[in-house]
Amino acid sequence: MIRVVRSAVIDAPIERVWAVLRDFNSHTAWHPAIAESAIENDEPSDQIGCVRSFSLKDGNHIREQLLALSDNDYVSTYCILDATLPLSRYVATVQLKRITDGERTFWHWQSTFDTPRGREQEFADLVGKGVYEGGFEGLRSYLRRRPQGRVPGTPAIAGSSGSMATEGVVAARFGNADVLEPRSLQAPAPGPGEVRIRQTAIGVNYLDVYVRKGEVRLIEPPAPLGLEAAGEVLDVGDGVAHLLPGDRVAYACLPPGAYLGVRTLPAAQAVLLPDDIDDETAAAVMLKGMTAEYLLHRTHRLRAGETVLVHAAAGGVGLLLCQWAKALGARVIGTVSSDDKARAARAAGCDFVVVGRDYRFAAAVHEASGGRGANVIYDGLGEAAARENLEALALCGHWVCYGHASGPIERLRVEELGAKSVTFSSPVLFHHTADRAVLTDMASRTFEALRQGTIRLDIRHRYPLTAAAQAHRDLESRTTIGPLILLP
Structure with a gap:
């Protein structure tokens, strides 16, 4: 033989x-x-x-x-x-x-x-x-083969650049949601290391609001917003080996520019989607799911038995944090602004929910934790919650500030942290995903969490791409529960 x-x-x-x-x-x-x-x-x-x-x-x-x-x-x-x-x-x-x-x-x-x-x-x-x-x-x-010429069904525009006309929404200037305007734009042909995607679903995040207002200067108007989307590869540039036309992909990356029907971006930031993850789920989970992944597994490696405080527990990231933290064996406390959101937070695994809009929660956290306080706080609120966060933390607690919906924290003195031996972190998702190997690992773990039922998505808020301004108004009004997506 x-x-x-x-x-x-x-x-x-x-x-x-x-x-x-x-x-x-x-x-x-x-x-x-x-x-x-x-x-x-x-x-x-x-x-x-x-x-x-x-x-x-x-x-x-x-x-x-x-x-x-x-x-x-x-x-x-x-x-x-x-x-x-x-x-x-x-x-x-x-x-x-x-x-x-x-x-x-x-x-x-x-x-x-x-x-x-x-x-x-x-x-x-x-x-x-x-x-x-x-x-x-x-x-x-x-x-490695590349199809020659235009992909069937794509509206190629004549010219040496190979650009495509596409619908989009831009921030015409910095300001409130009214500055978001539908416009006809161009998606250039992919250069070396790039991919062009026909987008089928686009995620909306609170960071888009910061960018639109000019609080986070990532664009110069007029320019499209948006950091995550899913869709199908139309064509790729030279040197791209991991993607082919027809592949289903998703991404969450800088710079902004996802509020488009067709987009060209670095191929290294696009992740191949498993067959069991649909496009809407992918667009809703890439940024928020990978945020939950790095907060729970990298910034603060959550251990069973710890008490966790999750702010905005009924938001896009908050619901995922609550579910995942509960699955890891934590005791989960959430803050929300309404009774409807409290019900959603409890369904996501919160053991105790603080309801209110006045950012007063420290006493309730101590009561719910037997007087010890929270071992870790996942804070996307920022300045308005800062004083109460310090009060709500347990000795040697970890305050993780990953967003600032109420405004950036103006001042935090070292001696205030030292009073409880508190650790303070201000992590950024894109610093993790800049490394392609880390990005694929984070995305794979997020997809597996969905597959195993560790995290679940309920997409209640869908808008046409041209209604992006209304999506922003709803998000800022604090009336939405869970993720919001735009559909080109």
Whole structure:
């Protein structure tokens, strides 16, 4: 019995590689030795037991049967039923494994078979080099291919730039929600390292409000707002290997510019979406979900038994923080501004909810925690809650200020923190996601939390893209619960 083993690293995410290899008849598209192939009896090409009948370019003919296929383990096994080549009892297994950085795939391919005495080395080389090594290179080339010309269905604009006309919403100047105006804009062709996306859902975040007002100077008007969206890849620039036209992707990144129907951005910030995450969910969860991920797992590694105070517990980030913190074994206290929001916060796992608009919550936190106070406070409120936060913290507590809906904290003296040995953090999501490997790890953990039911989304607020101004008004009025999305 001869055993042949080969392995290779493919510069593409495991989902991209598996999407090709799980199709038992895909080898006609990528393997250089295949002339033509068909699945017998018109059966699905991923059905266990299906048979592919194919010809090699050297004239030989082979029939192979799919024996096993696992989408969980990225494994397929098949055998040769008959062949014009003298190979018998041939059984092969393809297995993929995710490489740590998330953007590359380890491909292990092995087989066992018998062949006529004296020809062992000949067929070991034929299988190992011609089939396996040739297949590795063939798939690499296939994944690097770019369609020529315009993607069907896209409204290309004549000109050397290859720009596309797209609807968008811009902040015409800094100010209230009335400064948001629908306009016709251009999405340029992707340059090196860039991707152009037809967006299907766009997330709205309170940071968009800060940018619109000019409190956070990330744009110079007139310019579109928005930091997260989901959609489909139209085309990619040179040097982009992990994405292909037709891929479903999502992102949460700087600079602002998501309030568009079509957008061009750095490909390194776009994450391939799993099949079980729909576009609206992705647009609503990328920024807020990854914010919850880094706050709970990186800024303050939450431990079971700790008491957590979550401000704006019925907001987009707040609901995710409450659910995830509860799943990690914390006692969760939330602050909200209305009884409706209190019900939403309790449904998300809050053990105790403080209702009110006056930012007075420290006494209630001490009462709910048996007098100890909160071990960690996740604060997106800022200045108006600052004094009460210090009062609500336990000794050696951690105050994590990741936003400032009520305004930035004007002054915080070291001696005030020292009075309780308090730790203060002011983290920023985009400092984490600037590292591509960290971004993919954070996104994967967020998607897995959704998949396992650790976090759940209830998208109650959907607006046409042209109604972005109304979305901002509703968000600032503190009447919304959970995430808001715009639909181009």
